[in-house]
Amino acid sequence: MMMVDILFVVAWALILSAILAWGFGWRHPARTDAAGPSLLFLFLILMVAMWAGGAWLPAWGPIWYGTAWLSLLLVGLLVSLLVLALATPVRPPRTTREPTQPPEEAAVLGTAFGIFFWILLIALLIAAVLRYIV
Numbered sequence: 001m002m003m004v005d006i007l008f009v010v011a012w013a014l015i016l017s018a019i020l021a022w023g024f025g026w027r028h029p030a031r032t033d034a035a036g037p038s039l040l041f042l043f044l045i046l047m048v049a050m051w052a053g054g055a056w057l058p059a060w061g062p063i064w065y066g067t068a069w070l071s072l073l074l075v076g077l078l079v080s081l082l083v084l085a086l087a088t089p090v091r092p093p094r095t096t097r098e099p100t101q102p103p104e105e106a107a108v109l110g111t112a113f114g115i116f117f118w119i120l121l122i123a124l125l126i127a128a129v130l131r132y133i134v
Contacts, residue, residue, distance in 0.1 A: 002132055004065045004066055004067050005051065005054060005055070005067050005072075006051065008054075008067050008069050008072055009047055009050045009051045009054065009072055010047060012046075012050060012069075012072055012073055012076050013043050013046040013047035013050060013076065014043060016042070016046050016076050016077070016080050017039055017042035017043040017046055018039065020042050020080055020083070020084065021039040021042055022039075024084070041117070042080075042083065044121060045079065045083060045117075045120070045121070046076050046079055046080065046083075048121055048124040048125055048128065049075065049076070049079040049124055050072050050075050050076045050079065051124070051128045052124040052125075052127040052128040052131070053071075053072070053075035053078075053079075054067075054068075054071055054072040054075055055127075055128050055131035055132065056127065056131055057071050057075065058071075059071060
């Protein structure tokens with residue numbers, strides 16, 4: 001049953017991250033140059049968050065192969081909306097005035113964002129695995 005959960009989580013995470021990265025044009029706040037890192041970032045966040053949320057939430061909605069896939073999708077949509085709202089990428093200004101952030105400040109912001117990303121990823125993984133152990 002855990003393998004079916006993971007397969008559903010991976011499928012929904014791929015679909016949602018592709019929609020956000022290519023459909024809406026969302027880019028990672030620290031790297032606005034390419035869609036590849038943004039897609040990987042979104043996929044990892046969505047996959048682990050959907051797995052942890054789906055493991056701890058009660059199963060509701062249609063059940064397919066023993067997995068309530070609608071609860072996974074709703075957790076993914078909620079996390080997607082949070083990512084879109086909280087991690088808005090820095091766009092270059094339309095005019096060529098002076099930059100909005102000095103390079104040192106941008107580097108510190110990227111480091112803090114990276115540390116938060118890994119802490120969140122590890123905490124969600126621990127939460128998902130603990131649900132299957134307990």
